[in-house]
Amino acid sequence: MDIVLVTAVIASLFIVIGAAEPLAARLRLPYSVILAIFGILIGMGAVFFLHTELTDALNPVAEAILGLPIRSNVFLYVFLPTLLFQATLGMNLRRMLDDWVPILVLAVVAVVAATLSVGYALSWASTLPLAACLLIGAIVSTTDPSAVVSIFRSISAPRRLARIIEGESLLNDAAAIALFGLFMGFVMLGAPDPSLGGALAQFPVLIGGGALVGWLAARVAVWVMALFGRHELALISISVALPYLAYIGAEQSIGASGVIAVVVAGLTLNLTGPGRLPPQAWINLREVWDLLAHWSGALIFILAALLIPRLLEGVTFSDFILIAVVVAAAITARAVILFGLLPLLTFLRLSPEVERPYRTAILWGGLRGAVTLALALAVTESFRVPIEVKRLVGILATGFTLFTLIVQGTTLRSVIGWLGLDRLSPIDEAMSRQVVAVALQSVRENVSRTTEAYALTHEIVRAEAKMFGERLEGAVKVAEDSGDISDRDRITLGLIALAGFERDTILDRVRERTISARMAEPILSDADRLIEGARVGGRSGYQRAARRSVAYGRAFRTAVMLHSRFRLSSPLVSMTADRFERLLSQRLIMRDLDTFIDGRIRRIHGRRVADLLHELLSRRIEMVGTALEGLRLQYPGYAEELERRFIRRTALRLEEREYTAIREDGLIGAEVYTALMQDLATRRTLAEARPRLDIAVQRVDLVRQFPLFSDLDERALKKLGAALKTKYVEAGKVILSKDIAAKSAFFIASGAVELESAGQTWRLGRGDMFGQLAILIGKARRVEVRAIAPSTLLVLDEARFRTLLARSSALRDAVRASAEQRGVDPALLFVEQPDTK
Structure with a gap:
């Protein structure tokens, strides 16, 4: 095949990727649906031009499109690791662990339920053997992560609900691929007859082996990346190699799950990377992976869609009946999980409450995509699978995928509107009015300063100021006098705004390196819990989240037990040092919150709400002070060492700011500035090192x-x-x-x-x-x-x-x-x- 034509075709696909996103926004359709439609049209067009007698000029292009090396291994070994790895890097692991029970149950139970439901329904409706029917069930049981996540972002679902669905859709790939491998062994010709018990006994190896390979690969990668800390491109290059080596190592070396290996590797890097790598390098690494995942997700949809005309060759009327059976069985199984199992988990207090409209949206939003087509393609490529099984697997998997994309995907936004999920709740409406009022006040202050700085004409200033003032007064009055917002909701709004400002302040301190990158994630997780606690439970929810932020968790108690009984001090040393730094950082952040209450919240919600927030903040400060005092008494002198470290980091930040200002004023050249910044980076590395905490007293x-x-x-x-x-x-x-x-x-x-x-x-x-x-x-x-x-x-x-x-x-x-x-x-x-x- 001509390499020039292949290169031109792939480059043209990137043009399609670029055009699909704005088109999806304009048509108000999921991005993945637009990509799939483009892929199908391109594939059908290539087949048409190759067989038509109208023109032969486009035959080379059509041959290049149809001759692209699209194999199941390309999807599973090239694109899938990229998508999984990027998704894990973007996950808030500590918050995800809060909901590990519903995530794990949905990821495993939902896949098993869909596999059994589709398998037995097909076995009743067709002449295929049960093993082949269950194989089809495993293939169509996995939802597409990118499609699911984009859906919940489009409807502004609660963060906790979005995390659960994202985690479930990410992990169910591993369960589906594991079931696929199990049933594939039963339908292959000439393969030794497997036993169900022996096949199930391999699951611990698949899961545990994959997790071990992924963890080891990530630990080695983080260690190497830490050695190359000053070379940002080297760090990113190593991160690109990590998921592929973990996937291949798990699959080919020990026969474990490559999907689990990639997920664990990504979670390990997500957990340890921010504390070991420079903050800006970590931010840039995440941005590179976002771009790689965007390209991979788009290409996998287009390339998989190119195969649809080929997979649907020879379809008959009876096949459409079987496709309908698969659709009905899969949707029924998912409905049982959503409307039966989820309420049970909520009743047992293992899962947050998922309201019925959201469950309906999840049910209709269970889109299938490239992973389903890739597994179906793997079956059709195998010469050891009976021809009739290969034909039906290709047709049924492709038909079901088309149904979810074309029917469910195109009607999903209408369903969301019918359920009322596209409209803001009363409290969110009030928050939007609050944001407008606060923003307009800030704009008025900035405009006033601008007019003074530029000495604008007084008549123009007075006229514009009058118009703007009227608009501001109207916005503030609407925010203050909303009749549908109770005092309790006003307090909730104030707490959400306060916690949101706290989160923004944390991000500012991390960027300034006043707070270390190691502490960024746990402190941000505490702020997120405050926001969600206030949104769900108001004042009591906020206070519960505040108490949790200073409480000793199970992991800490386990570390104390290991130290006291087995003299294993390393976990306790690390957690105690983290707790010291976390409490000091919280105390630093909370010092800025009183100003925000008086400057913003008091002007919108009044004195009573502001005074109440001051009282709640004082209680938090007292809780943090008590916890910090306990550590000071326990390890005298260590808190002072951390405070000295904070002062050194602050001094280095101010020094860097001065050097940058002098450089921008043209007082020093690029060479001097570079030398100063390199010296500053060396001293900053030394200042970032945390003092050693010694708790191992004999x-x-x-x-x-x-x-x-x-x-x-x-x-x-x-x-x-x-x-x-x-x-x-x-x-x-x-x-x-x-x-x-x-x-x-x-x-x-x-x-x-x-x-x-x-x-x-x-x-x-x-x-x-x-x-x-x-x-x-x-x-x-x-x-x-x-x-x-x-x-x-x-x-x-x-x-x-x-x-x-x-x-x-x-x-x-x-x-x-x-x-x-x-x-x-x-x-x-x-x-x-x-x-x-």
């Missing part, structure tokens, strides 16, 4: 670290160490309750606690003790002790404590000091005893 050192025992000799220290018992306490747990007499003295080896008595609170950290006053007074004291950080306590019973008190003058002095601090007369504690050491 048992013998736990006793020695206490100043209380400084006057004990080595023998007494060892004896005391044997008498002390270790107790691990999670954050938030009550250690001592009021009105219960303490029977032991507690020494804080690590962590922090809060004592509350008579309306007063004290916070104690590493090296402090509590419980000793209750022992010495001999009666219960109204004191509650609660851990405010994961803590390690050394516990000494009453008898041994009294013996130790008699031997240690330092301990007696500490007891007296603590009694005076808490308003207890030291004379009530003990009579001075001689030192018997």
Whole structure:
């Protein structure tokens, strides 16, 4: 085939790709539907010109189009890894993990249900063997990720719902391809007869092996990319190689799922890349992958559509009946999942509530695309599959895909309008009015400054200012006096706006490198939870999200258990250091929110809403302060190291700004500027390094670290160490309750606690003790002790404590000091005893 013609054809396809997007917007149709229509028309046109006698001039072009090397392996090994990898890079993994149960259930159960439904329906309606029918069911069971995601973006679906559907449509490719491989073995001629049990036993290898290959490949890639941190093009080039090597390595080396390998590799890079790579390099890498995925998704649709005329050759009337059976069975299976399983998951509190209109839109929006055609093409290419099976697989898969694209795709927007999903809710309408009012106020201020700077004619200024002022007053009045918005909704609107501004501020701080890229994703996830919490649950939802942002999660508690029981300290060290930096970053961000409340929200929603937001913000600041104080007490000095690091990063940012301003003023040339920026980059790399946190204290050192025992000799220290018992306490747990007499003295080896008595609170950290006053007074004291950080306590019973008190003058002095601090007369504690050491 002439390489010039092939190049010209491929270049022309890019012109088609460029024209399809604006045409889809103009016709209000899904982009993938337009691409599929173009592909079908191109394929039919090539066949027409090749066989017509009207002209032979276009025969070479038609031959080049029909002779393109379009094989199933091209789709599965070239285009599919690109689409999957880019989708995982764009996912908010931490938020996706919040909904892993509905995502996993929908991805697996929906595919299995569709496979069985289509398979048994076809087995009843045709003469094909059951295995071949189930093979067809597996082929048509996977939805197209790009089509599904674009649909939900077009209807402005809730973010959490969009995440669930995106995750489901991404992962169901792996389930469908795995089922395809299972049933393909049953229909191939000459293949050894597989057993169902043996085939199902391969699933752990498919999933686990693919996940392991993807994780290892991504870890190696991130390590290499970190070495090339200053060479942005090298980083991007390595990222391009990663999904293909992971896919091929999993498929060809261990027979695992290449789809799972690519997904895990992308998720691993998504999770670790921002903290290991320069921020601008990571942003550019994402942009490159967005472009690659756009091209791949468009080409895979056009090239797959080119095959449709070929796959539909020899279609008969009875085939149309079977296509109708496939359509009915697939839609029925999806309806059972959406209207049966999803409400059940919601009832069990495993999934967010999905309202009926959205479920209907999901049902009608289950478009099939290139993956379905690629799997069908793989069957038709195999010489070991019976001819009749190959013919029906090609016709039924292609016919069903055409139905979803042409019928469902073209009518989807009408269905959305019928369901009312294209109209804003009352609260969204109110938010749009708020945005208009706030924007107009900012515009008026900027216009005023502009007129002063350019000394414009006063008459013109007054006339325009009057017209603009009238428009602004009208917009503000509409925003303030909306009769259909209750006070509760006004508070919700204010909280959403506040959380949105918080998110924007985080992005600004990340771009300025005041907040490290490592912390960007978790802090942005917290802000997203605040937005969704306020949107769904109003004030209470916002407060729940705020409490969650400072709470210790399951992963942290697992890390504490690994450290305490198995001496595996690395996970706890990393999570504790992350928590330190996260809390410091949150405190930094929240300092800017009061100004936004007074400057924007008060002008739109009034003093009452603004005062309430100030109160809620104060509670958040107090929660963050308490959590941070617990860590300060637990690891004194480490917070100060992080604050010094923040100051160094801020100074470098200001220095970079000065160099850029001097360069723009023409005071230095490009060579000097480049040298200064390279030196700045070197110092910034050093400043980005986080100080080391040491939490691995050995048992013998736990006793020695206490100043209380400084006057004990080595023998007494060892004896005391044997008498002390270790107790691990999670954050938030009550250690001592009021009105219960303490029977032991507690020494804080690590962590922090809060004592509350008579309306007063004290916070104690590493090296402090509590419980000793209750022992010495001999009666219960109204004191509650609660851990405010994961803590390690050394516990000494009453008898041994009294013996130790008699031997240690330092301990007696500490007891007296603590009694005076808490308003207890030291004379009530003990009579001075001689030192018997």
